[in-house]
Amino acid sequence: MDDLGEGIERQPQTLAIEDAVKVLLQGLGEDINREGIKKTPFRVAKALREATKGYKQKVKDIVEGALFPEAGLDAAVGDAGGAGGLVVVRDLDLFSYCESCMLPFQFKCHVGYIPSGQRVLGLSKLSRVADVFAKRLQDPQRLADEVCSALHRWIKPTGVAIVLECWHPSLESFVMDSNREGWSSWVLVRSGSGVFDNVDEGESWNDFLSLLKFKFVAPWSRSRSCSSLKVSYKEGQLDSGMVTAVDSILRCLGEDPVREELVGTPVRFVKWLMNFRNTGFEMKLNGFVYGKNxxxxxxxxxxxxxxxxxxxxxxxxxxxxxxxxxxxxxxxxxxxxxxxxxxxxxxxxxxxxxxxxxxxxxxxxxxxxxxxxxxxxxxxxxxxxxxxxxxxxxxxxxxxxxxxxxxxxxxxxxxxxxxxxxxxxxxxx
Amino acid sequence: MDDLGEGIERQPQTLAIEDAVKVLLQGLGEDINREGIKKTPFRVAKALREATKGYKQKVKDIVEGALFPEAGLDAAVGDAGGAGGLVVVRDLDLFSYCESCMLPFQFKCHVGYIPSGQRVLGLSKLSRVADVFAKRLQDPQRLADEVCSALHRWIKPTGVAIVLECWHPSLESFVMDSNREGWSSWVLVRSGSGVFDNVDEGESWNDFLSLLKFKFVAPWSRSRSCSSLKVSYKEGQLDSGMVTAVDSILRCLGEDPVREELVGTPVRFVKWLMNFRNTGFEMKLNGFVYGKNxxxxxxxxxxxxxxxxxxxxxxxxxxxxxxxxxxxxxxxxxxxxxxxxxxxxxxxxxxxxxxxxxxxxxxxxxxxxxxxxxxxxxxxxxxxxxxxxxxxxxxxxxxxxxxxxxxxxxxxxxxxxxxxxxxxxxxxx
Structure with a gap:
């Protein structure tokens, strides 16, 4: 939590998120003083602020001091080292938060870039820069685009290529007969700059994808949007206090709740959450009698x-x-x-x-x-x-x-x- | 780096490690002002202090507030929930530093415990507690024992079981004809308390191992010790200044260099490091002529x-x-x-x-x-x-x-x- 400073538990944003989470818990029919959940508002607030700390991080602070001079080829014709030799870092495991439904999603980030100007970036910084943009409310394609352009701006390479494989919890599987395949939907997105600018073709993309060893280059797929989420709870029945509470959480994280992609998020989040309301009544077993001997x-x-x-x-x-x-x-x-x-x-x-x-x-x-x-x-x-x-x-x-x-x-x-x-x-x- | 406090770059331990790393770099024949490595002493010092910050962490701070009341069975005969129902968390990826050679090693930690007293520990705390002991100079078996006894002390369960699968860089493969299997040696260790006290038998271990789905329960193996490390550099030729420098690093990390397991560590580390000395001379190609047409x-x-x-x-x-x-x-x-x-x-x-x-x-x-x-x-x-x-x-x-x-x-x-x-x-x- 170092980026959020000392005393996060007393900061006004944290306290405001806690209040909003209490509204959500009460909307679920829970007793907010119950032992197991009485600290849940603070845990949720802390987790959300940590998960969105990328808003406060600067790529400059990460990259500066980690650009190393590295020679290109001495005499031979071609590309290598600090000039023209493709560098690929594969399988960086990261997570982000979906701006559409506010759930975390896991992704594997694959980065390629072609150095120019005889300098290379420390390998771990590729992961750290990706994480700056992951720790925000995101959409997979925008996440890929933002990582790509940030790296391009700071490394000043011949080109940058980003491939993200994302696993988003599949909210559509909230049905009684969901099967195991339904837990997460897989999304593959890519973004490119410079010689990787045209993501649909090009020699550089061929080289990069060969090294990722994808056996399934096409299709580049987009998920069915979370915004098409079907849940059994009727929208008309939604508790407006809960929706307002989620709106307040978005503000506390430093987001603008009227940003186009976020407009429907509070309703979607509350709809989803209401699947887990405390129904209180006993399980009915429909008179099943086993007849044990x-x-x-x-x-x-x-x-x-x-x-x-x-x-x-x-x-x-x-x-x-x-x-x-x-x-x-x-x-x-x-x-x-x-x-x-x-x-x-x-x-x-x-x-x-x-x-x-x-x-x-x-x-x-x-x-x-x-x-x-x-x-x-x-x-x-x-x-x-x-x-x-x-x-x-x-x-x-x-x-x-x-x-x-x-x-x-x-x-x-x-x-x-x-x-x-x-x-x-x-x-x- | 939050546990090490502000201004780590000015702390005396950091500065002392930097000085020691400069001695090591010079011993390798490097120019410590060369662009690529002039900040290496600071990077190494920061990494080592972070990798050993477990010495300053307290299990109490992690566990307190994360023990939740959870009922056992109401009427039925048996074990479940907060009393007697085995809880297993598998495949926690962590790393530690080998006390014998000072290289990091990766491990998968599998934890099982049987709650008693109607309370359970938040799942993520099992990972955090393991990390407190991983972030020290360690030996796999001691690491397993320390995690086990710390969890037993704080959860007060019926028993705790720990299985660690460790991959240690295989220094013995430092030979020209090393094959790929030689990169890391695999070590499997376990530790148990309470009903898991006898690690060689028992119903509780059977249940736990069944859930780990190990198809290879035996043999529990120990690595060939790093202390048997064979390297081409003769011990007599070792630079005593470099050995003293490693000794000084151990002190700065809060370790006692005369602790039995650490006595040989500086010599082993320097021996290993000297494989990478700057030889300076050109590669000899033994007069190979390709005869290109x-x-x-x-x-x-x-x-x-x-x-x-x-x-x-x-x-x-x-x-x-x-x-x-x-x-x-x-x-x-x-x-x-x-x-x-x-x-x-x-x-x-x-x-x-x-x-x-x-x-x-x-x-x-x-x-x-x-x-x-x-x-x-x-x-x-x-x-x-x-x-x-x-x-x-x-x-x-x-x-x-x-x-x-x-x-x-x-x-x-x-x-x-x-x-x-x-x-x-x-x-x-």
């Missing part, structure tokens, strides 16, 4: 339901986490998959922590099948990539073990061995 | 030599970078591979920047084959994972194009298409 307890079979997908919202940071639930239980009959899926969605669409989600699913399934239940939840947490943590590949697993699964290691092992080997990630899998 | 210029064939491995030392940060060189040239005959490998090694074992290395290799090969040369260098830079950049998966490619390769895009494309698809990484590939 306790006398033949030991002869029941292990029943397994894998990869039930879910979305949820981390109550500590108001950021999404999502993944799959695996459920194992002993019984003669299978619980209908649609019922298990409903249970997972019911406990997912709330302000949650993964440990509690796991326990709640286990408890309600236990009430259906008579006590021998094991639940494993595997999830990617957006709060682990933003907020200065930036652990892009990490994932979290939680377990609940009830009845026989608690007493018998062999039963646990049998279920654990059945789990798929694939990992849950926000970005590239 | 310029009249039949167009009928020469494209000759390609791929994956010539190299080690080099980034002159901006005194940190290793390494990877492969691919060389293409037009000719009737092939230049002996052993000669190309010698050229790559000669220009690699120096204080370098990748752009210059690429140009120098191209120029000397050009003098052998008559001008039509293309060189691609692909490398992983240790300075991109340490120093607050932490771009673990990134790699850098540089190109030199001479003669026909400069004039003919088709020639470039033909060579680029022949490049292997594998990427160069410090850690997992």
């Amino acid at each position: 306790l006398a033949n307890h030991k002869e029941e079979q292990l029943q397994i339901e894998l990869n039930l997908s879910f979305w949820s919202q981390c109550e500590h940071h108001l950021l999404p986490f999502y993944g799959v639930v695996h459920i194992g239980y002993f019984g003669f009959n299978r619980v209908p998959k649609s019922l298990l899926r409903s249970i997972v969605h019911f406990y997912g669409f709330k302000l949650q922590v993964q440990e509690r989600l796991t326990r709640q699913i286990a408890e309600v399934v236990s009430s259906l099948v008579g006590g021998d239940v094991m639940v494993v939840v595997e999830a990617a947490h957006t709060c682990m990539i933003s907020r200065g943590i930036e652990k892009f590949g990490s994932s979290t697993a939680t377990i609940a073990v009830l009845g026989r699964f608690s007493a018998e290691p062999g039963a646990r092992a049998m279920f654990l061995e059945s789990l798929p080997n694939s990992s849950i990630e926000l970005g590239p899998s | 310029l009249a039949n210029h167009k009928e020469e064939q494209l000759q390609i030599e791929l994956n010539l491995s190299f080690w080099s030392q980034c002159e901006h940060h005194l940190l290793p970078f390494y990877g492969v060189v691919h060389i293409g040239y037009f000719g009737f005959n092939r230049v002996p591979k052993s000669l190309l490998r010698s050229i790559v090694h000669f220009y690699g074992f120096k204080l370098q920047v990748q752009e210059r290395l690429t140009r120098q290799i191209a120029e000397v090969v050009s003098s052998l084959v008559g001008g039509d040369v293309m060189v691609v260098v692909e490398a992983a830079h240790t300075c991109m994972i340490s120093r607050g950049i932490e771009k673990f998966g990134s790699s850098t490619a540089t190109i030199a194009v001479l003669g026909r390769f400069s004039a003919e895009p088709g020639a470039r494309a033909m060579f680029l298409e022949s490049l292997p698809n594998s990427s160069i990484e410090l850690g997992p590939s």
